[in-house]
Amino acid sequence: MSTEKAGYHHGNLRETLVRTALTLLEESGVEALSLRAAARGAGVSAMAPYRHFADKAALLAAVADQGYADLRDRLAAADTQADPRQALVEQGVAYVRFACERPALFRLMLGAPSAGAAPGPKAPAHQPPGPQPPGPKKTAGSGYDILSARVAGLVAEDRRDTAVVAAWSLVHGLACLAVDGRLHGMPGGMAAPEALARQVTSLFTAGLVAARPPSVSA
Incomplete structure (x- = not known):
């Protein structure tokens, strides 16, 4: 819980989730990537990502945007x-x-x-x-x-x-x-x-x- 609160306090949970998802993607492939897996990797609750991403597709789109950047x-x-x-x-x-x-x-x-x-x-x-x-x-x-x-x-x-x-x-x-x-x-x-x-x-x-x-x- 403290990790999750720290993420929100610093306003970087979304960025952390995207970076975690990117690591999962490159290490294990897109099939291993989910909101739950990203939450686990970021050290937050399973529901925390839904405050930033409606579903897996939204998370993947954010990862792709990072790729474009x-x-x-x-x-x-x-x-x-x-x-x-x-x-x-x-x-x-x-x-x-x-x-x-x-x-x-x-x-x-x-x-x-x-x-x-x-x-x-x-x-x-x-x-x-x-x-x-x-x-x-x-x-x-x-x-x-x-x-x-x-x-x-x-x-x-x-x-x-x-x-x-x-x-x-x-x-x-x-x-x-x-x-x-x-x-x-x-x-x-x-x-x-x-x-x-x-x-x-x-x-x-x-x-x-x-x-x-x-x-x-x-």
Whole structure:
């Protein structure tokens, strides 16, 4: 009881529950995650989480939101190169690295029915509603802003939105292939995912520059 009261007194019980749930997710998979398990891990009563989360789905959504924030921070940390081409490459590498280092969280952010499910030859015919796929969100200070700011230095204004989607699609698709173990046996698939991410994003940025109208400066 004292632990629970301390959590409320400091106003951090919700954050503690999310962090505990994230640990459970990454250690045991989404099937082991529940409000009761999160409460037990946080050292509070079984009913305490319901003051912050209506059900397991709400808790999972909060964990996914934390994942989006962590991914955004990774992209921001990678976005340190003055050359927009190299900065875009580093963002792509950071995206793939995040997925490979935190596959359970990445899958949860995809809205998959089971974060611990083994990859199969086909995606499920129907997936329940879940958080939107990881990637740029059009909100202030989001990963979208970080990505689009760099793309803006490479393409004409009327092509920027398309180029941002193309860049996101490239690294997101590569991240999914890497996490699901689909790159083994494919040409270039023997390279480490991060090395492969660097290669394909470098090729992509080179294509953007090559297709740039002469009026757009480097």
